[in-house]
Amino acid sequence: MVLGNQVEWAIHCCSVLSGLGVGERVSTKTLAEFHGVPKEYLSKALQQLAQAEIIDGTLGPKGGYRLNKPADQISFLDIVEAIEGRKTTFQCTEIRANNPCIKGEKMKGICGVAQVMYRADEAWRDELRRVTLVDLQKTLKKNVSADLLQRSGEWLSRD
Amino acid sequence: MVLGNQVEWAIHCCSVLSGLGVGERVSTKTLAEFHGVPKEYLSKALQQLAQAEIIDGTLGPKGGYRLNKPADQISFLDIVEAIEGRKTTFQCTEIRANNPCIKGEKMKGICGVAQVMYRADEAWRDELRRVTLVDLQKTLKKNVSADLLQRSGEWLSRD
DNA sequence: GGTATTTTACTCGGATAGTCTATGTCCGAGTGAGTCTGG
DNA sequence: CCAGACTCACTCGGACATAGACTATCCGAGTAAAATACC
Numbered sequence: 001m002v003l004g005n006q007v008e009w010a011i012h013c014c015s016v017l018s019g020l021g022v023g024e025r026v027s028t029k030t031l032a033e034f035h036g037v038p039k040e041y042l043s044k045a046l047q048q049l050a051q052a053e054i055i056d057g058t059l060g061p062k063g064g065y066r067l068n069k070p071a072d073q074i075s076f077l078d079i080v081e082a083i084e085g086r087k088t089t090f091q092c093t094e095i096r097a098n099n100p101c102i103k104g105e106k107m108k109g110i111c112g113v114a115q116v117m118y119r120a121d122e123a124w125r126d127e128l129r130r131v132t133l134v135d136l137q138k139t140l141k142k143n144v145s146a147d148l149l150q151r152s153g154e155w156l157s158r159d
Numbered sequence: 160m161v162l163g164n165q166v167e168w169a170i171h172c173c174s175v176l177s178g179l180g181v182g183e184r185v186s187t188k189t190l191a192e193f194h195g196v197p198k199e200y201l202s203k204a205l206q207q208l209a210q211a212e213i214i215d216g217t218l219g220p221k222g223g224y225r226l227n228k229p230a231d232q233i234s235f236l237d238i239v240e241a242i243e244g245r246k247t248t249f250q251c252t253e254i255r256a257n258n259p260c261i262k263g264e265k266m267k268g269i270c271g272v273a274q275v276m277y278r279a280d281e282a283w284r285d286e287l288r289r290v291t292l293v294d295l296q297k298t299l300k301k302n303v304s305a306d307l308l309q310r311s312g313e314w315l316s317r318d
Numbered sequence: 319g320g321t322a323t324t325t326t327a328c329t330c331g332g333a334t335a336g337t338c339t340a341t342g343t344c345c346g347a348g349t350g351a352g353t354c355t356g357g
Numbered sequence: 358c359c360a361g362a363c364t365c366a367c368t369c370g371g372a373c374a375t376a377g378a379c380t381a382t383c384c385g386a387g388t389a390a391a392a393t394a395c396c
Contacts, residue, residue, distance in 0.1 A: 001160055001161065001162045001163070001243050001248055002160065002246060002248060002249075002250055003160050003248055003249050003250070003276075004160070004378090004379060004380085005250075005252060005379085005380080006379090006380090007249070008249070008250075008251065008252060008254060008272065009254065011272045012254055012255070012272060015271075015272070027327085027328065027329090028328085028329075029327090029328080033259065034257075034258060034259065035254050035257055035258075036254070036257025037254070037257075038380085038381060038382080040381070040382060040383075041380065041381050041382080043329080043330085043331095044331095044380095044381095046329090047329085047330070047331080050329095050330095057328095057329060057330085058328085058329080058388090058389085059327090059328060059329050059330080059387070059388040059389060059390095060326090060327070060328055060329080060387095060388050060389030060390055060391095061326060061327040061328055061388095061389070061390050061391070062327080062328080062389085062390060062391090063327075063328045063329060063388080063389075063390085064328075064329085065329095076275055076276075076279075084160050087160075087161060089160055089161060089162055089248075090161075090162050090166070090167070091161055091162070091164075091167075092167065093164060093167060095167060095168065095171055095194050095195070095196070096171070098193075098194055098195025098196075099193065099194075099307075099311060100192065100193065100195075100314060101307060101310040101311045101314050102307065105304070105307060107303075108302060109302050112174075112295055112298040112299055112302060113167065113170050113171060113174070113295065115298070116235055116286075116287070116290050116294075116295070117162075117235075117287075119286055120235075120283045120284075120286035120287045121283070123282045123283055123285070123286040124279045124280070124282055124283040125279075126282070127275075127278055127279035127282040128275070128276075128279045131275050135275075136271055136272065136275065139271040139274070140271055143267060143268050143271060144266075145264070148258075148260060148261065148264060151260040152258060152260045155259060155260050163339090163340060163341080164340085164341080165340085165341090186366085186367065186368085187367080187368075188366090188367080197341085197342060197343080199342070199343060199344075200341065200342050200343080202368080202369085202370095203341095203342095203370095205368090206368085206369070206370080209368095209369095216367095216368060216369085217349090217350085217367085217368080218348070218349040218350060218366095218367060218368050218369080219348095219349050219350035219351055219352095219365090219366070219367055219368080220349095220350075220351055220352070220364095220365065220366040220367060221350090221351060221352090221366085221367080222349085222350080222351090222366075222367045222368060223367075223368085224368095319396105320395105320396090321394100321395085321396085322393100322394080322395075322396095323392100323393080323394070323395085324391105324392080324393065324394080325390105325391085325392070325393080326389100326390085326391075326392085327388100327389095327390085327391100328387105328388080328389085328390095329386105329387085329388080329389105330385105330386080330387075330388095331384105331385095331386090331387105332383105332384090332385090332386100333382100333383085333384085333385105334381105334382080334383080334384105335380100335381085335382080335383100336379105336380085336381080336382100337378100337379085337380075337381095338377105338378085338379075338380090339376100339377090339378075339379090340375100340376085340377080340378090341374100341375080341376080341377095342373105342374080342375080342376100343372100343373080343374075343375100344371105344372085344373075344374100345370105345371090345372085345373100346369105346370095346371090346372105347368105347369080347370085347371100348367105348368085348369075348370100349366100349367080349368080349369095350365100350366095350367090350368105351364105351365090351366090351367100352363105352364085352365085352366105353362100353363075353364070353365095354361105354362080354363065354364085355360100355361085355362075355363085356359100356360095356361090356362095357358100357359090357360095357361105
């Protein structure tokens with residue numbers, strides 16, 4: 001049970017976009033080169049983010065992506081769900097219904113096993129819901145040298 | 160990102176084993192029929208549980224599995240980790256090291272993105288760690304008719 | 319100079335392909351409780 | 358009646374098959390900014 005790389009890429013891309021000036025956009029190509037990942041495949045992830053209205057892309061030259069809402073209104077969960085979908089990590093197959101001792105007897109409530117797993121799932125989601133791109137930006141500023149941040153910013157808006 | 164069916168099966172099997180009398184064992188075949196899942200494949204999951212020393216199997220006729228420790232010392236997390244391994248759900252590929260602006264500069268600390276994901280992962284684990292087979296047994300007794308529980312017990316110890 | 323056309327640099331989205339994992343099947347080897355056999 | 362051999366039901370674990378998901382790659386269509394051509 002492992003999250004795909006696209007999730008990691010998507011979050012890093014959103015992080016980059018959240019550091020942009022007003023009116024600025026970054027193209028898929030630039031994002032791909034900056035992160036060292038295949039352009040075409042990254043594009044799929046960005047499309048999904050766009051479909052979830054987290055980012056917004058424009059066509060043509062000078063086109064590219066930017067955030068579609070304020071960075072403090074975009075949580076990690078939003079991004080993860082945009083890429084991975086909203087399925088729970090545990091899928092109950094109602095195994096208990098196969099019990100040969102049950103005849104017509106109807107089962108009440110949800111399966112006890114599923115209940116526990118769903119609760120854990122919800123704890124995971126809660127944690128991701130609490131963190132926004134602004135929080136990420138703050139820890140970045142704390143852990144990365146101002147010099148590197150500036151050089152990266154210039155690299156991204158070069159051409 | 161979805162947990163495999165084996166996790167569900169494993170927990171249900173442990174639940175059954177935790178309801179057993181002293182000295183009793185249940186065979187893979189019986190467990191498979193009881194849950195309506197393929198015997199050979201379920202066997203793989205049970206082997207992993209045995210390797211993690213959660214259950215204990217004996218060979219020969221009258222052989223089968225039983226819990227290897229008291230039910231209140233077996234958490235959902237133990238079972239999940241026995242089946243799925245101990246990998247975190249998020250795998251950091253150190254994408255930030257691909258930044259073309261970094262030259263020799265060494266990165267300090269763990270990636271801010273990974274940090275958040277790991278925290279969510281830990282919340283998930285905490286929740287699973289808190290629930291044991293005894294807790295599961297309690298909710299079962301609350302939600303399932305005593306009649307069905309008894310019939311199931313008899314079915315499991317039949318020959 | 320202003321308008322129309324072309325070029326160019328992007329995104330969008332469908333088609334395809336390889337690899338990996340989850341799922342499931344098959345079978346031979348090992349084990350040990352119960353059964354059988356020979357004295 | 359008892360010891361040793363045998364049988365059978367079970368676990369163990371490796372090999373194999375299949376389906377779906379993940380990770381890509383390629384390309385044609387659409388779009389819009391910029392460059393060019395034309396009047």
